[in-house]
Amino acid sequence: MPKTFLLIAAAWFAACLPAAAQTPTQEYLVGATLYTQSAAEYRALCYQAYNLAELRLLEALRRNPARPAVILDLDETVLDNSAYTGWQIATDQPYSPDTWARWTELAAAPLVPGAARFLHLADSLGVTLLYVSNRLENERDATQRNMQAHGLPQVQPDHFFLKSSSSDKTERRAAIIAQGYDILLLIGDNLGDFDGQWEKLPNPIRNERADAVRDQFGSRYIVLPNAIYGTWEGALYQFNWSASPGERDSMRRAGLRAVELE
Numbered sequence: 001m002p003k004t005f006l007l008i009a010a011a012w013f014a015a016c017l018p019a020a021a022q023t024p025t026q027e028y029l030v031g032a033t034l035y036t037q038s039a040a041e042y043r044a045l046c047y048q049a050y051n052l053a054e055l056r057l058l059e060a061l062r063r064n065p066a067r068p069a070v071i072l073d074l075d076e077t078v079l080d081n082s083a084y085t086g087w088q089i090a091t092d093q094p095y096s097p098d099t100w101a102r103w104t105e106l107a108a109a110p111l112v113p114g115a116a117r118f119l120h121l122a123d124s125l126g127v128t129l130l131y132v133s134n135r136l137e138n139e140r141d142a143t144q145r146n147m148q149a150h151g152l153p154q155v156q157p158d159h160f161f162l163k164s165s166s167s168d169k170t171e172r173r174a175a176i177i178a179q180g181y182d183i184l185l186l187i188g189d190n191l192g193d194f195d196g197q198w199e200k201l202p203n204p205i206r207n208e209r210a211d212a213v214r215d216q217f218g219s220r221y222i223v224l225p226n227a228i229y230g231t232w233e234g235a236l237y238q239f240n241w242s243a244s245p246g247e248r249d250s251m252r253r254a255g256l257r258a259v260e261l262e
């Protein structure tokens, strides 16, 4: 009965196929996530950023600004979400707004090293803390709970400027400045946390623009390390977030610079 045999063989093959074709899609995040969670060097970079922020804050306050304020991003600047990435890797699930919301709802993110001391210092010096984040309105309560659990200052609703329509933070920063605040520092892990000039552009242009304002880094702009994700990653995909995992893998590889060895 060759026909039956063929059917059985086809069914067996089909059953085996998913297992054979299952290449993990989130594997590329392992190195960056381990670096964030394990390397003392990651912590040292965060401390370096916040130590510098403290010095710059004290320096700027000597000029007696009328309404001193600091703008901070939240994710990977104040809150460490690498455990969510750990879940992505462990379950081989790509980022999705739904699973991200389940994570933020837990209000369980630890703090980025150095953030708490800086925030308390700024608060004690009468500086207004303004959190400009691309978390959504419906994540506001859980975000506040998360920050309150860590005892962070100024976590009342009017200190949060969350994403409503655009992920570009330019308008929200302009609205803050229009309120008459003197922005002494901006702190973030993505260059869009500082200025809109780095939004949705190819990486070579983003790099050129970083070079052009190098003196701002460590003075008005305080940058935290984030090797896990950012606009730089979207740029590799030409911001086509609907590309398949396989296509994204190809685009990441195409972005690598590699020497040719004999």
Ligand SMILES: [Mg+2]
Pocket (backbone or CB within 6 Å): 073, 074, 075, 076, 077, 188, 189, 190
């Ligand atoms: Mg961030």
